[in-house]
Amino acid sequence: MKAAVRAVLVALLLGWILPALALITVPQLTGRVVDQTGTLSSGDIAQLTQKLADLQTRKGSQIAVLIVPTTDGEAIEQFSLRVAEAWKIGRKKVDDGALLVVAKNDRRLRIEVGYGLEGAITDVTSKRIIDEDITPKFKSGDFAGGISAGVNRMIGLINGEKLPEPEPPHWDGFNFDVFNPFWLFFAFVISGVFRHALGRLIGSIATGGAVAVLVWFLFGGLAAALGIGVLASIVAFIVDFLPTAGSSTSGGGSSGNSGGSGWSSSSSSDSGSFSGGGGSFGGGGASGSW
Amino acid sequence: MRKFFTVLATLSCLSLTNCGYNAIQTNDEQVKASWSEVVNQYQRRADLVPNLVNSVKGFAQQEKDVLLGVTNARAKVGSIQATPEVLNDPAAFQKFTQAQGELSSALSRLLVVTENYPQLKSDALFKDLMTQLEGTENRITVARNRYIKSVQDYNVGIRTFPNNLTAMVFGYKDKPNFTVANEKEISVAPKVDFNPTPAPAPSK
Numbered sequence: 001m002k003a004a005v006r007a008v009l010v011a012l013l014l015g016w017i018l019p020a021l022a023l024i025t026v027p028q029l030t031g032r033v034v035d036q037t038g039t040l041s042s043g044d045i046a047q048l049t050q051k052l053a054d055l056q057t058r059k060g061s062q063i064a065v066l067i068v069p070t071t072d073g074e075a076i077e078q079f080s081l082r083v084a085e086a087w088k089i090g091r092k093k094v095d096d097g098a099l100l101v102v103a104k105n106d107r108r109l110r111i112e113v114g115y116g117l118e119g120a121i122t123d124v125t126s127k128r129i130i131d132e133d134i135t136p137k138f139k140s141g142d143f144a145g146g147i148s149a150g151v152n153r154m155i156g157l158i159n160g161e162k163l164p165e166p167e168p169p170h171w172d173g174f175n176f177d178v179f180n181p182f183w184l185f186f187a188f189v190i191s192g193v194f195r196h197a198l199g200r201l202i203g204s205i206a207t208g209g210a211v212a213v214l215v216w217f218l219f220g221g222l223a224a225a226l227g228i229g230v231l232a233s234i235v236a237f238i239v240d241f242l243p244t245a246g247s248s249t250s251g252g253g254s255s256g257n258s259g260g261s262g263w264s265s266s267s268s269s270d271s272g273s274f275s276g277g278g279g280s281f282g283g284g285g286a287s288g289s290w
Numbered sequence: 291m292r293k294f295f296t297v298l299a300t301l302s303c304l305s306l307t308n309c310g311y312n313a314i315q316t317n318d319e320q321v322k323a324s325w326s327e328v329v330n331q332y333q334r335r336a337d338l339v340p341n342l343v344n345s346v347k348g349f350a351q352q353e354k355d356v357l358l359g360v361t362n363a364r365a366k367v368g369s370i371q372a373t374p375e376v377l378n379d380p381a382a383f384q385k386f387t388q389a390q391g392e393l394s395s396a397l398s399r400l401l402v403v404t405e406n407y408p409q410l411k412s413d414a415l416f417k418d419l420m421t422q423l424e425g426t427e428n429r430i431t432v433a434r435n436r437y438i439k440s441v442q443d444y445n446v447g448i449r450t451f452p453n454n455l456t457a458m459v460f461g462y463k464d465k466p467n468f469t470v471a472n473e474k475e476i477s478v479a480p481k482v483d484f485n486p487t488p489a490p491a492p493s494k
Contacts, residue, residue, distance in 0.1 A: 077428050283425075283428040285428075
């Protein structure tokens with residue numbers, strides 16, 4: 001009886017574990033080149049990463065390289081799409097991302113192309129890159145050379161394609177949150193000064209204008225700046241109705257935590273942290289083997 | 291008292307979540323968009339077929355049956371309009387998926403035949419067309435998967451409580467999903483036979 005119970009328990013537990021074993025997990029996006037097999041030397045990886053970072057700075061497009069030992073029975077097309085959907089390489093709405101996936105022990109590889117690059121890197125072109133540039137080198141064991149040659153050709157194709165201009169790099173550093181209380185605190189401070197100098201109505205409008213100019217100067221978005229400016233002027237107007245003692249201390253108190261929670265910098269231009277831009281994929285590209 | 295609570299419940303349902311009406315609309319539009327993408331990719335495949343037939347004809351014009359089969363299947367697909375209204379008519383949906391399935395079978399028969407022609411297989415144009423066909427088939431698979439997911443969201447949305455009441459009031463039905471045409475057939479493993487088929491006897 002006890003053996004039967006144990007058997008049932010084991011069967012139930014296996015039922016939980018086995019589905020999880022069915023598909024391998026998508027690797028973490030730790031950088032532009034993710035090598036789970038240790039094939040590429042750190043010098044190769046650094047060189048490749050620099051090339052890809054330059055592409056992003058120059059054109060805004062993102063290319064990533066993934067080397068896994070095996071896809072464990074899963075078709076490389078399906079695996080590549082899962083990785084692409086998880087990593088979201090390429091800019092949102094522009095969808096200019098491309099992924100080179102190599103399953104080393106399976107001896108299969110795939111170039112997965114985002115919607116926006118399907119004109120530059122067509123299926124036929126992807127197949128040509130694989131057959132002419134990558135697999136000959138792979139066959140002779142030169143993985144770094146093969147990947148580098150393939151990536152070079154992809155970069156060449158992307159260079160020739162007309163895409164939206166990339167954002168200037170240092171503006172990418174700030175993840176601007178519209179509901180950020182930082183500008184609110186700023187509005188409190190400036191509004192006090194302006195209201196004393198110019199009176200309630202004009203002081204509020206001047207506060208809004210100053211905040212708008214500052215936001216526009218720092219973040220370059222005119223619509224956001226105008227919106228924030230209007231909100232700031234309304235806030236400044238309302239603040240005037242609050243008792244003056246309360247507003248000065250609340251201004252001092254909120255500065256501490258709003259300053260801290262203000263900037264959440266996600267720099268995408270240096271090798272420190274690379275993240276996908278939200279691009280989507282439709283299954284374009286080509287696969288090959290060697 | 292009960293009347294008051296009934297009215298209160300209805301009002302709160304209507305105001306807070308629109309009783310799921312908006313959610314149903316969103317999901318419905320998502321289904322239509324995914325369906326358009328599926329149709330788009332199927333159309334892309336149909337557009338490849340004439341070139342493929344021509345390139346095969348250049349090397350294997352004696353394979354008349356197979357080539358004719360592909361051409362006819364493509365004509366049949368072209369004659370079926372696949373607007374979003376197809377989703378509300380199960381018979382039309384069935385007709386559409388059946389026609390696409392026939393084109394798939396005709397194409398795979400053509401590809402099997404091309405295995406006998408090494409010259410054709412090494413022709414550059416044919417190789418490019420094969421790459422494009424594989425890419426399109428992959429895109430079709432992706433589009434179908436996304437359609438299936440959107441239909442799942444929609445169907446779950448109109449079948450769970452309390453949105454199923456709203457769906458009933460406005461007459462929203464389940465949307466059709468892709469089925470495998472012949473489940474019994476594919477559950478049997480295919481027989482692999484490496485013996486080449488004997489050459490047809492020469493006609494006297």
